[in-house]
Amino acid sequence: MENEKEIKGYVSFKEMLIEFKKRPKIEFLWSGIREKSFGIVFGPSKSGKTIFCENLAMSLAVGKNEFFGKKLCGIPRKVMFIGLEEFWENRVERNVKQLAVLNEGEVKVLNDNYLYQAINYSKYIHQKEEWLKLKRTIKESKAEIVFIDSITRMNHGSLEDSKTAEEIMQRLRVICYDLGVTLICVHHTPKMYDKPITMDSIKGSSVFAQESDFAIGINKTSKNYRYLKNVFFRYSSCDDEIVREFEITDDVWLDYSENTYEDKLLMKSDRRRNNSNRTTIIEYLNENSSMTYKTKDLVNYFSGELGVQERQVKSYLKNLVNEKEILNPKHGEYVSMYYKKDDGERK
Known part of the structure; x- marks a missing residue:
């Protein structure tokens, strides 16, 4: 009976x-x-x-509390970045800039805490021994x-062939499960031509969706x-309707600017910053020029109205005061440039 119990x-x-x-x-x-x-990050x-993954990897390795507007645990982790795409000297040169x-x-x-594969490591993972x-x-x-950059270097056939994609993804998942690690792999898609980024952007998308626990898209418009x-x-x-816009700094870090809608970002016709959010705040205060507004009230209202995070609203308010577009008569209060106190002022 014991043997039967052991093998059930x-x-x-x-x-x-x-x-x-x-x-x-x-x-x-x-x-x-x-x-x-x-x-995957695709x-x-x-x-x-790659820069997003390097920034996240370093933030996890040193135990930062926040990255790209989202919380981290603040505990340093042992992180390995396996870069198969480029020559190691180019990667380290970029990483040195990121240390700034x-x-x-x-x-x-x-x-x-931040580890690389050996300098002479294979650039391809095709054979069983690899x-x-x-x-x-x-x-x-x-x-x-x-982190592994990228799945393309594991392609021993055609990723359009679901069998090839399935074999690669299942092998990666086995590594994740057997070793008990978090595994984040970079994957390339064709040019998007100002189309929304979705799982359908990936060749063999059904396999990638089935085998992944998460998928983060990184896109660049025309x-x-x-x-x-x-x-x-x-x-x-x-x-998946809200996206986070960013730029890449001289230190090769992602500078997260604000939340926005993907379709609005894809429809922008030039590179000038969209000032519509700032204008909305100015016009709101001007239309109610006799009112005094608490920071909390403005943050609650505009984070919902503009679809941005609370810290972004506070940034707008600070910059508008510095540029003398609105007034900050005392800490925690904002008014229009045309503010006039009357009996209807809110206390």
Whole structure:
């Protein structure tokens, strides 16, 4: 009877629950990326995918509390970045520039927590021995989070062929499960030509969607607007209509500017910054020039009205005061440039 119990192919809910309670709670690393999950960051060439991943990897490695407007746990993690796309010297040269945003203590932590593959490592993962070496390399590194750039270098056939895509994705998922790591892979799509970025942008999209726990799109429009889009999260809610616009700084970090709608971003006709949000705030205060507004009231109203985060509204208010477009008579209050006190003033 004992032998039969050992080899049975099922367990009861009670047995599963006992096992579940033994395990440590699984947390979210960033946004909808859960610990020990597997997913992709995808988009057209030169859109900023690799830089996004490097920025996130370094932020996790040094234990930052925030990245790109989303919370991080603040605990330094062992991170490995396997770059198969470019010559190692070019990558390190860019990484050195990225160190400029870190303080001295963070750089010391990064020195131990941020790992590369060996300099002479293969640029392709095709053969069985290469896959075994990849798994062994990750295991020996003791990395908790692994980035691989990119899946294209694992393509031994045609990614348009669902069988090839399925084989690659399943092998990556096995590495994720067997080693208990969070695995984030970069994947390239064809040029978007100002079309929305969706899973359909990927050749063999059904396989990538089926095998991934999350998918984050990075896009660049014909007018050089860059943005990040949460395409789907298996373990978290996902608003795929709102995207986060960004630029790339001289230090090669993503500078997140604001939330906006993807269709509006794709329809912009030139590179000038869209001042409509600022204008909306000025006109609102001017139309009510006898009123005094608390910061909290304006933040609550405009974060919903403009579809931006609260900190972006506060940034608008600060800049408008500095540019003398609105007034800040005392801390926490704002009024129109044409403010006139009357009996109807709000206290």
